[in-house]
Amino acid sequence: MITRAKEALKKTSRLSETVLGFSPIGLKRFANLPRFLRDVREYRNQDKSGQFPLRFDQLYPILSDFYEAAGATRGHYFMQDLWVARQIYKARPAEHVDIGSRIDGFIAHVLSFMPLTMIDIRPLPVRIEGLNFVQAESATIAEHFPNGALSVSSLHAVEHFGLGRYGDPVDPEGWRKGVETLKGLVAPGGTLYFSAPVGRERVEFNAHRVFSPDTILAAFAPLQLAAFAAIGDDGEFSEGGDPRALREAAYACGIFVFKRAH
Numbered sequence: 001m002i003t004r005a006k007e008a009l010k011k012t013s014r015l016s017e018t019v020l021g022f023s024p025i026g027l028k029r030f031a032n033l034p035r036f037l038r039d040v041r042e043y044r045n046q047d048k049s050g051q052f053p054l055r056f057d058q059l060y061p062i063l064s065d066f067y068e069a070a071g072a073t074r075g076h077y078f079m080q081d082l083w084v085a086r087q088i089y090k091a092r093p094a095e096h097v098d099i100g101s102r103i104d105g106f107i108a109h110v111l112s113f114m115p116l117t118m119i120d121i122r123p124l125p126v127r128i129e130g131l132n133f134v135q136a137e138s139a140t141i142a143e144h145f146p147n148g149a150l151s152v153s154s155l156h157a158v159e160h161f162g163l164g165r166y167g168d169p170v171d172p173e174g175w176r177k178g179v180e181t182l183k184g185l186v187a188p189g190g191t192l193y194f195s196a197p198v199g200r201e202r203v204e205f206n207a208h209r210v211f212s213p214d215t216i217l218a219a220f221a222p223l224q225l226a227a228f229a230a231i232g233d234d235g236e237f238s239e240g241g242d243p244r245a246l247r248e249a250a251y252a253c254g255i256f257v258f259k260r261a262h
Contacts, residue, residue: 029063036061076197076253077105079237080155083229083255084193085109093151097185099141099178100157107131119144121168137168138181148187155195156253158182159208175209179219192223192258198230199249213243213254220258227257 043054081102088096088110096116101107103118110116115130119141124133134144138161160166162174171177186192194216201212217225229239230246231253246252 032063033061036063075235076156076195076231077102079231080195080229080253080255081106081109083237083239084153084155084195087193087227087257088151088153089113091151091191093191095149096151096153097145097149098152099138099154099182099185100160101153101155103128106153106155122166138174138178141181142184145185148185148190150187150190151193152182152185152190153193154178154182155193155255156197158194159196159211163203163206163208165206165208175211176219183220183223186223186258186260188260189262190260191226192220192260193255194220194258195253195255198243198246198252198254199233200247210251211254213246216254216256217243220256223258223260225256226259229255231255 040054040059047054085106093114096110096114098107098110098116098118100120101118103124107116107118111128111130115132117132117134118124119134119136121135121137123135136144158175158178160168161178162168162171164170168174182192182194196216197208197210198213198216199210201210201215203209225243227239228241228243229237230241230243231237232246233250233252243254243256246254
C-alpha cells in the first residue's frame with residue numbers, strides 16, 4: 001500500500017511538472033533555502049583573501065545536495081551498468097555490440113577494457129576512442145551484422161522503442177520488434193545482456209513501458225536464461241532468484257543474461 005502511494009505521488013509530481021512547470025516534490029528543496037542563505041553569509045564573513053569573492057549576480061544555488069549520501073548509487077543505471085560490465089570483463093569476448101545503452105555509464109565501463117560497437121537511433125556528435133558508433137533504426141540493424149555477434153547488450157533501452165520519445169516513429173509493437181532484433185543479433189553460442197523496468201505491466205507514455213517478467217522470458221525464447229540480477233523497489237541490488245518474483249513490483253529493474261545454444 002505504501003509503495004503504491006509513493007508511486008502515485010511520483011506520477012502526480014511528474015504530471016504537474018510537465019503541465020504546470022513545477023513539481024510538488026521539488027518544492028521541498030526550498031526548505032533548504034535558509035541553510036543556503038546562512039552559508040552565503042558565513043562565506044562572506046570568512047572570506048579574507050578576496051580571491052574568490054562572492055557576488056550576488058553569480059549565485060548558483062543547489063538546494064538538494066545538503067543531506068545526500070556520497071554519489072548516486074541507488075538508481076537502476078549505476079548498478080546495472082557496473083554489474084553487466086563486470087560480466088563482460090569476466091567473459092572476455094573478442095567483440096561486443098550494444099544497442100541503445102547509456103554512454104556515460106555502461107559504454108564507458110566497457111571501453112575501459114575493450115573496444116565495442118554501439119548502435120543508436122540518435123546521433124553521437126563526438127568521436128570516442130575505441131567506440132565504433134553506428135546510427136541506425138532497429139529494423140536495419142541486422143544489415144550491419146549479417147553473421148551476428150557473440151556478445152550483445154541492450155540496457156534500459158527497449159522499453160522506449162516505439163514511444164516517440166527519442167524521435168523514433170510511434171509503434172505500439174516497437175518493443176517486440178526490438179526484442180526480435182536483439183534475438184536475431186545473437187550468434188550461436190552467444191550471450192545477450194538485457195535489462196528493462198519490470199513489475200506490473202503497463203505503458204507510461206511517452207516515458208517507458210514496464211514489463212511483466214513473464215513477458216520478457218516468453219519474448220526472448222528460445223534463448224535460455226543463464227543469470228539474473230535485479231534492483232528492487234527499495235533500491236537494493238540482488239543476484240539470482242526468480243524473475244517472476246517481481247511481477248507485482250512498482251518499478252524494479254530486471255537484468256537478464258540470455259544464452260543462445262550452439
